[in-house]
Amino acid sequence: xxxxxxxxxxxPVTEAAPGHDDPELAALAASVxxxxxxxxxxxxAIRHVDAGSCNGCELEIHALGNAFYDLERFGFRxxxxxxxxxxxxxxxxxxxxxxxxxKRTYDATPAPKWVVASGACAADGGVFAGSYAVAGxxxxxxxxDLVIPGCPPSPATLLKGLLALMRGGSR
Amino acid sequence: xxxQTPIILKGEAAWREAARRLAxxxxxxxxxxxxxxxMRAALxxxxxxxxxxxxxxxxxxxxxVAAFHPPASRLERAACDLFGFVAIGASDDRRWLDHGxxxxxHPLGRVQAHDGAPxxxxxxxxxxxxxHQIPVGPVHAGVIEPGxxxxxxxxxxxxxxxxxxxxxxxxxxxxxxxxxxxxxxxLTARVSGDSTVAYGVAFxxxxxxxxxxxxxxRAHELRGVMAELERIANxxxxxxxICNDAAFALMHAHxxxxxxxxxxxxxxxxxxxxxxxxxxxxxxxxxxAPDGAEAILALTRDVxxxxxxxxxxxxxxxxLQDRTVxxxxxxxxxxxxxxxxxxxxxxxxxxxxxxxxxxxxxxxxLAFKVPTRRAGDVNARIWVRIEEVGVSLDLVETMxxxxxxxxxxxxxxxxxxxxEGFALVEAFRGDVFAHVRLAVDGTVAxxxxxxxxxxxxxxxxxxxxxxxxxxxxxxxxxxxxxYSGCDL
Numbered sequence: 001x002x003x004x005x006x007x008x009x010x011x012p013v014t015e016a017a018p019g020h021d022d023p024e025l026a027a028l029a030a031s032v033x034x035x036x037x038x039x040x041x042x043x044x045a046i047r048h049v050d051a052g053s054c055n056g057c058e059l060e061i062h063a064l065g066n067a068f069y070d071l072e073r074f075g076f077r078x079x080x081x082x083x084x085x086x087x088x089x090x091x092x093x094x095x096x097x098x099x100x101x102x103k104r105t106y107d108a109t110p111a112p113k114w115v116v117a118s119g120a121c122a123a124d125g126g127v128f129a130g131s132y133a134v135a136g137x138x139x140x141x142x143x144x145d146l147v148i149p150g151c152p153p154s155p156a157t158l159l160k161g162l163l164a165l166m167r168g169g170s171r
Numbered sequence: 172x173x174x175q176t177p178i179i180l181k182g183e184a185a186w187r188e189a190a191r192r193l194a195x196x197x198x199x200x201x202x203x204x205x206x207x208x209x210m211r212a213a214l215x216x217x218x219x220x221x222x223x224x225x226x227x228x229x230x231x232x233x234x235x236v237a238a239f240h241p242p243a244s245r246l247e248r249a250a251c252d253l254f255g256f257v258a259i260g261a262s263d264d265r266r267w268l269d270h271g272x273x274x275x276x277h278p279l280g281r282v283q284a285h286d287g288a289p290x291x292x293x294x295x296x297x298x299x300x301x302x303h304q305i306p307v308g309p310v311h312a313g314v315i316e317p318g319x320x321x322x323x324x325x326x327x328x329x330x331x332x333x334x335x336x337x338x339x340x341x342x343x344x345x346x347x348x349x350x351x352x353x354x355x356x357x358l359t360a361r362v363s364g365d366s367t368v369a370y371g372v373a374f375x376x377x378x379x380x381x382x383x384x385x386x387x388x389r390a391h392e393l394r395g396v397m398a399e400l401e402r403i404a405n406x407x408x409x410x411x412x413i414c415n416d417a418a419f420a421l422m423h424a425h426x427x428x429x430x431x432x433x434x435x436x437x438x439x440x441x442x443x444x445x446x447x448x449x450x451x452x453x454x455x456x457x458x459x460a461p462d463g464a465e466a467i468l469a470l471t472r473d474v475x476x477x478x479x480x481x482x483x484x485x486x487x488x489x490x491l492q493d494r495t496v497x498x499x500x501x502x503x504x505x506x507x508x509x510x511x512x513x514x515x516x517x518x519x520x521x522x523x524x525x526x527x528x529x530x531x532x533x534x535x536x537l538a539f540k541v542p543t544r545r546a547g548d549v550n551a552r553i554w555v556r557i558e559e560v561g562v563s564l565d566l567v568e569t570m571x572x573x574x575x576x577x578x579x580x581x582x583x584x585x586x587x588x589x590x591e592g593f594a595l596v597e598a599f600r601g602d603v604f605a606h607v608r609l610a611v612d613g614t615v616a617x618x619x620x621x622x623x624x625x626x627x628x629x630x631x632x633x634x635x636x637x638x639x640x641x642x643x644x645x646x647x648x649x650x651x652x653x654y655s656g657c658d659l
């Protein structure tokens with residue numbers, strides 16, 4: 001039984017990393033703010049914050065950990081506390097009810113730190129922009145270094161965004 | 172309710188009678204919501220019929236249903252926040268969605284400006300020697316939606332859990348008001364992203380009932396295919412994630428592969444991994460891609476080949492079963508009282524599935540089993556999911572085999588008169604109820620969407636009692652309630 005199951009993981013289903021010439025990666029790398037263009041090393045600890053998402057983004061962030069994308073091979077890992085994090089990966093329009101929690105999570109993250117706004121809502125409030133309950137995109141509450149587009153961004157796009165941040169940071 | 176308008180009873184006498192019937196367990200609560208200056212409640216009678224009661228809130232007040240039937244409490248508190256009503260006789264009048272952080276009060280009713288200063292919130296107490304509190308959230312340790320859990324623990328045992336939600340309240344109901352059908356559809360698809368297809372179908376069916384539109388046969392089947400793919404993907408993800416919360420990562424890895432393949436099949440067939448915006452009033456917005464059926468059938472073959480081995484692994488791993496059997500027991504009596512839908516109700520003996528019990532196309536012409544368990548523990552919730560994956564695979568293959576040709580979307584009539592419609596649809600986590608009222612110009616006057624989680628979240632508080640704090644993630648994952656779906 002054990003062998004059968006381990007065989008299910010062979011040959012590895014993990015897919016090749018996007019190449020340096022990947023246009024989507026290049027575009028994302030070009031959009032990384034200068035603030036992030038400092039040496040990040042080869043390891044990034046990511047703290048995810050849902051600031052008002054519909055949970056679609058969370059599903060695709062979860063998928064980053066599956067065998068196809070295997071996020072950890074690139075040196076990324078999700079951490080349980082902002083105090084352990086280099087990067088805040090923020091989803092959703094920022095609701096007024098989450099505004100303080102996001103700000104406090106940002107403040108609890110030690111510098112140097114970077115903020116990635118993931119998805120159309122995190123970019124500018126998306127379809128929820130203008131609501132009495134929504135403050136707006138992530139940048140209306142904390143400074144943003146990179147926006148990853150999509151509704152939700154696919155795991156492939158998320159991966160390229162994070163790689164862009166790392167490569168942009170080590171340029 | 173398959174396309175039919177339920178009976179609407181108006182007035183205080185009908186409202187009080189509904190509360191009495193709920194308290195006497197003669198009816199089950201389907202939903203309760205505000206609409207203009209009125210409150211409404213939908214009930215499911217013992218014969219399966221749905222009835223709607225409606226009361227004008229003169230002087231901004233209505234008799235509390237929750238005073239007689241506790242499952243109404245959070246819905247009532249939410250309606251009071253949004254409309255500014257007072258529920259007379261309610262035992263819990265704390266605000267629910269409104270944390271005091273909005274620039275206003277009562278966005279859908281008597282709007283008052285507010286300075287956005289947060290309200291204090293008094294959690295329920297538990298007293299006894301050595302009891303301590305553990306506050307958790309709204310930002311949690313994992314990749315998960317935000318909410319606050321207040322535990323009272325005695326040593327390792329949970330004495331009381333109280334949830335405080337509302338953190339992802341986006342004001343969907345207000346955004347819906349005056350929206351075009353197209354815009355309302357986009358919002359509906361983003362109420363709870365994991366159930367985007369089910370919400371799309373619920374909204375579309377309510378609109379179709381209001382306008383008297385019948386989608387083409389092919390659209391019904393494609394909705395069914397999408398809904399079952401959504402169910403398969405979510406159940407696979409949940410089965411893996413529950414095992415992962417018991418530190419059994421191998422199941423998670425394998426289920427993650429199958430889930431990813433399901434999403435890729437959905438993308439190949441319908442152009443989007445989660446199939447967002449694929450359903451629309453009148454039918455579906457995207458037809459099956461030319462090679463879509465083959466992509467889906469390749470997936471079902473793969474799952475049929477691999478999944479049974481995973482099930483065997485689950486069944487044969489004593490250390491894993493040690494964590495799931497007898498953990499987080501939800502009593503059948505409570506599941507019945509709260510009319511808990513979905514896996515949670517069915518794992519505690521509540522034999523209800525909207526696909527079978529309020530049949531709508533394509534399910535009204537399909538025979539399928541509704542798996543149930545009686546134990547009500549984490550293990551039972553895993554087994555119901557496991558068996559439902561099998562049922563959904565059968566359904567998908569049957570629907571594709573009998574898929575008719577033709578168009579996939581019926582035109583909607585030009586606006587002319589105000590109208591309203593209701594729908595009840597089975598999402599992967601339980602029944603979604605939709606009420607849509609259309610204005611004369613064809614825009615949405617009111618859209619109320621009730622997630623199954625409204626009646627499941629309170630039961631998590633009961634199921635965790637007496638369990639150790641360390642088993643909370645396991646119990647919570649086995650429930651997998653939606654935050655966004657309730658916070659709206």
